[in-house]
Amino acid sequence: MKTTRRKFLTSVSMLAATTAFPINVFEFGKKEKLKVALVGTGIRGTSFWGKRLVDEYSDILEFVGLCDVNEGRLSYAQEYIGTKCPLFLDFDQMLKDAKPDLVIVTTVDATHHEFIVKGLKAGIDVLTEKPLTTDEDKAQQIIDAEKSSGNSLIVGFNYRWSPYSTKIKELIASGTIGEITSVDFHWYLNTYHGASYFRRWHGLVNKGGSLWVHKSTHHFDLLNWWIDSDPEEVFAYGDLEHYGKNGPFRGANCRDCSFKDKCEYHFDITKNKRLMDLYVANENFDGYIRDNCLFRDEIDIYDKMSAQIKYANNVTVNYSLTTYSPFEGWRIAFNGTKGRIEAALDIPYHQNTAISQEALHAKEMDQNAMEEAKTESIIVHKLWSDFETVKVPVEKGGHGGGDKRLHDKIFKTPTEKDPYDRSAGIRDGIMSVLIGIGARKSIESGKPIAISELTALEPSVKRLK
Known part of the structure; x- marks a missing residue:
């Protein structure tokens, strides 16, 4: 049976809906390669969605086009990624000439919707970096485009794929502490990583939607996935006091x-x-300056953020993001009807951490900086019982090992059933950004924001696949 690249893409599209096909149907290596086009040739585009795909999956895919508004970056990207594919300054022309099977979007956040919508309307499946988009109007445009096109969208949420995050999901889903009732989640960006956002275009709301959207969408997606429900309402505080x-x-x-x-x-x-x-x-x-002054007057995003999120299944979440912490790491605690789960990563005084915070950030961003697997702890404390320490093997490079696992799922094993439901589609992308968009609106209005008022998607008690 001859398997086409379109059938492969159908499987990837269904992956976003967590539907699996038998893997032998696709017979990898016995068909033409997946034709990939990339728009946005910055750091993430050229490395994770560029060079790494060529290095690891060139037997099953090939780049047929690179696109960017900056012709200098385009030329550099071609050499760095290791492809001889055509270069385009015009996205529409790339779609017409290159005829890709898959478009990967890694542009400035506020422009994601433009390329997602055009790709879907052209009959092409689309894979986008997080965040999906930056406001509710653009989100609705994406919803409408996917619905009318018949094509599908995959969102590159990598944190779900780290072994540590997966273990938390396993413990919750198995009913270890009963039904979840409330969550405390706090994320700390150190003075290397946190400050970097304020140097770049991310420091402007009209480019990145603020860190409520660009950064916290990672965290909100994890919450939605762990809690297995949709957000219903958000109330938030935030200010710009440091940068x-x-x-x-x-x-x-x-x-x-x-x-x-x-x-x-x-x-x-x-x-x-x-x-x-x-x-x-x-x-x-x-004119883009990568090492801009992080004290420039035009910065208008928040550097301290706190939110209360209510879910459709009545779980409540207290969340905060700090952008100038002495260390990089996070803590979370789940309260349940039968106990409590506590988890934390990279808190330096929990383990004897010799590596500097600057080096820690560089290693985390580098997909090639994998270390030997170490172990981190998750504490499970059941009512009327002593606590138990669960040891989890972890990796430090590539977002806790999540990057390579996400890639393998998309390009190597798209049809294998995942018991943890880690693949993310349009609804996951929408629900994660709507919390951040709602938080931003809540700060501006001083009122709680109902998620259902932002787009046509209604929050569901049980997260829809």
């Missing part, structure tokens, strides 16, 4: 700043050849 206009001084960029000797946040981009080649060498094409 932006609050800084004691500011310069044009870190390279040329006259305060570099006294600024504790000084970032020397000249020490990073990859960033110099990708961004600095191509500033003249679009």
Whole structure:
């Protein structure tokens, strides 16, 4: 039986709905390669969705087009990724000429919807980086486009795929502590990782939707997945008190700043050849500065955030995000009818951590910086009983090992049934960003925001697959 690349894509599309087909139907290696086009050639696009795909899956896929508004970055991307495919400044032209099976979107967050909608309407399946989009109107455009096109959208949520996050899901789903009633979730970005968002385009709401959307969508997706329900209402507080206009001084960029000797946040981009080649060498094409001053006046996102989220199944969540913590890590606690689960990663005083916070961030972002598996603990405390420590093997590179597992699922084993339901589709993407969008609106209005008022999707007591 001849298997076409379109049938392969159908399986990937169904993956978003957690429907599985027998893997032998697709006979990998006995058919034409998947034709992939990438729009957005920044760090994430050229590395995780670019070079890594060529390095790991070139036997089953090939790039047929790269697109970006910056022609210098395009040329660099072609060489770095390791492809000889055509380059395009115009996305519509790429779709017409390259005729891809799959479009991967890794552009500025606020433009995701534009390429997702065009791809779906052109009869092409789309895979997008998180966040899906940045406001409710764009979210509705994506919902309408997928519904009318008959094609499907996959959202690249990688944190679900880390062994540690998966173990938490397993413990909750198995009823270890009964029904979940409330959750406390706190995420800490250190002064290397947290500050980096304020240097880049992410520091502007009209580009990244604020960290409520760009960063916290990761965390909200985990919550939705763990709790297995949809958010119903959100109330939030937030402010900009540390970065932006609050800084004691500011310069044009870190390279040329006259305060570099006294600024504790000084970032020397000249020490990073990859960033110099990708961004600095191509500033003249679009004016984008990668090492911008994080105290510049135009920054308008929040640097401290706290939210109360109510779910359709009556679970309540207390969430916070800190962007200038001394360390990078997170803590979560689930209260249930039969006990409590406590989990935490990268809290330095929980283990004797010798690596610096700067090196820790660099390792986490590098898919090639895998370490030997270590173990981290999850505490399970049942009512009327002593606590139990569950040891989980973990990895530090590539978002806790989630990156490579997500790739393998999409490109190697798309048809295998996943007992943990980790594959994410359009509803997952929408529900995760709507919490962040609702939080932003709540701060602006001083009122709780109903998720059902934002798009046509109604929250469900049980998360819909």
